[in-house]
Amino acid sequence: MVEQRHVIQELDNREVDIFYSHQVSKWLNISAESTKELLDGLVNNAFLHRIERGKYCRHNFRNEYVISNYLVEDGVVAYWTALNLHGLTEQFPNTIFVQTTRQKKHKTIFGVRYQFVKIQPQKMMGVITRGYGNHQFRMTGVEKTIVDCFHLPQYSGGYTELLHALNKARISSTKLTEAAKAVNNIAVIKRLGFLIELFEKENMTTFIRFAQKKLNEKYNLLDPQEDDSGHFNSRWRLRINVPKEDILSMSEKTS
Numbered sequence: 001m002v003e004q005r006h007v008i009q010e011l012d013n014r015e016v017d018i019f020y021s022h023q024v025s026k027w028l029n030i031s032a033e034s035t036k037e038l039l040d041g042l043v044n045n046a047f048l049h050r051i052e053r054g055k056y057c058r059h060n061f062r063n064e065y066v067i068s069n070y071l072v073e074d075g076v077v078a079y080w081t082a083l084n085l086h087g088l089t090e091q092f093p094n095t096i097f098v099q100t101t102r103q104k105k106h107k108t109i110f111g112v113r114y115q116f117v118k119i120q121p122q123k124m125m126g127v128i129t130r131g132y133g134n135h136q137f138r139m140t141g142v143e144k145t146i147v148d149c150f151h152l153p154q155y156s157g158g159y160t161e162l163l164h165a166l167n168k169a170r171i172s173s174t175k176l177t178e179a180a181k182a183v184n185n186i187a188v189i190k191r192l193g194f195l196i197e198l199f200e201k202e203n204m205t206t207f208i209r210f211a212q213k214k215l216n217e218k219y220n221l222l223d224p225q226e227d228d229s230g231h232f233n234s235r236w237r238l239r240i241n242v243p244k245e246d247i248l249s250m251s252e253k254t255s
Contacts, residue, residue, distance in 0.1 A: 021056065065096070078140045096112060104118070142170070149162050181210075219237050
């Protein structure tokens with residue numbers, strides 16, 4: 001007969017801190033009902049915590065990035081949270097932003113708030129993996145993070161943070177192009193093209209050529225959250241509603 005101690009032994013042997021109940025059923029070759037009974041007992045005895053239905057972790061496990069991936073099947077750490085993990089902002093968001101193709105309500109677990117942002121499946125790309133073993137988690141790469149943040153700046157800590165992050169980031173022209181193609185927002189592509197040239201970022205020819213081909217006749221605001229004012233830049237079909245001097249100053253600002 002399988003007992004609670006056998007579950008703990010199995011977790012120890014597999015070096016597992018976070019898991020699904022169906023994994024325990026498979027490892028111990030027991031029914032879902034028996035598994036639930038054992039795990040409920042371990043939760044009651046404070047050996048485990050139940051994160052959500054069918055999802056558990058050890059009593060002292062608190063890695064919010066790994067937990068975020070377990071909360072939704074295709075979850076990826078993104079936006080402001082990813083900016084921080086890439087070292088592009090020193091501001092630490094009090095919310096873990098998670099990108100997913102599924103609908104998911106925001107949750108708070110162990111005092112950490114998780115906000116889920118649903119995107120279309122074709123925009124789910126540019127994902128990398130951090131961590132090791134059972135502590136691995138998925139997050140957006142640098143280029144995808146920057147494009148996503150310009151696309152949805154409300155999840156990104158503000159325009160000053162984005163300017164600083166773009167100026168600071170070491171980015172691949174090819175990867176940035178692929179990320180921009182996936183998101184497919186012409187206004188974002190224009191803004192990135194203008195700023196990349198303004199910041200004189202090196203080896204960005206592939207992206208600049210791509211961006212120039214995507215231009216349309218419409219003029220967009222450089223900063224969508226500022227007033228509709230400023231001069232018109234015909235090269236990028238943008239209205240420069242923030243002075244270049246201010247842009248350069250903000251981009252150099254320490255986070």
